[in-house]
Amino acid sequence: MSLQSLYDLPAPAKLNLFLHIVGRRADGYHLLQSVFLLIDWADTLHLERRTDGLLRRHDLTTPLPADDLCMKAARALQKASGCTLGADISVAKQLPSGAGMGGGSSDAATVLLGLNRLWQLGWSRARLLALGATLGADVPFFVGGHNAWVEGIGELLTPTALPELENAHWAVVKPSASIATPEIFSSPELTRDTNTATVAGLLADIEQRRKTDESQLGNQQTASPFFGRNDLQPVAEALCPDVGRAGRWLDQRFGNSRMTGSGSAVFAQAGKYENFGKGAGNSPVATGLNGQVLGDDVFQDLPNGWVGRMCRGLPHHPLVGWAD
DSSP: OOOOEEEEEEEEEEEEEEEEEEEEOTTSOEEEEEEEEEEEEEEEEEEEEESSOOEEEEESSSOOOTTOHHHHHHHHHHHHHTOOOEEEEEEEOOSOTTSSSOHHHHHHHHHHHHHHHHTTOOOOHHHHHHHHHTTOTTHHHHHHOBOEEEETTTTEEEEOOOHHHHTEEEEEEEOSOOOOHHHHHTOTTSOOOOOOOOHHHHHHHHHHHHHHHHHHHTTOOOOOOOSSOBTTHHHHHHHOHHHHHHHHHHHHHHSOOEEOTTSSOEEEEEEEGGGOOBOGGGOBOEEOTTSOEEOGGGGGGSOTTOEEEEEEBOSBOTTGGGOO
């Protein structure tokens, strides 16, 4: 019996825990190193099968551009597979745009995974990854489904287990302002020669941070600054001072902050998930610099138009089992 619909499909965000620019190709593309970590702040998609071959998107919350990545992903899969079916794609957008959290790419990946199942195409993950790479640099990460060490121009992904970080709380703040990514990468002030890092160095740093945090903080679960840096952040702060303001807001509460990706969102590690319960409304809670319990209500004093959320790291994408 043919599937008719798939509801409540998650499209989670990611954080760039660091982002180093280590060189530049002859064609102008920047070579980078990063770690992408999935978090539980997510959009939700619903897919319904159509027999007329049409593709239609329905915006349930924030209006999206007419030809967004969801539609491009659906058309690309339809064309590449020769499928004559169509779909109604409903999107409940929760992730802020221009945040650097991969929201549009994650939506596209969920469309690929979902339509592969709804249309019963039976495509392998490798085929979906190759198709996703034609849509955007971050799409393959979300199709791949695992936290990853990232290199090249963002296309070289090495799945990497990071239990210390997957079981952590992350406070994320997105100012109302956004930044044009080309402005950052074209800036003459951008650092483009950071020394290359290694996965071994990352894992050693995580272990050292764990020991330092435990010895200095006892039962408090705030975290020391994370491995590396975001090379884009100084330029981004010059272009958009609210990025710096958001970082200072988080520093005052959690003692660490960093911009994610090339967007204006800033995050802080806010505590280890397993050491905390749930706050009001079953929302996750963490511990601030003074040992106080913090939940989503900590964001009530954000400037008007800013959004914030206490998130949890994920060990893998919720739909990781939807492709072999």
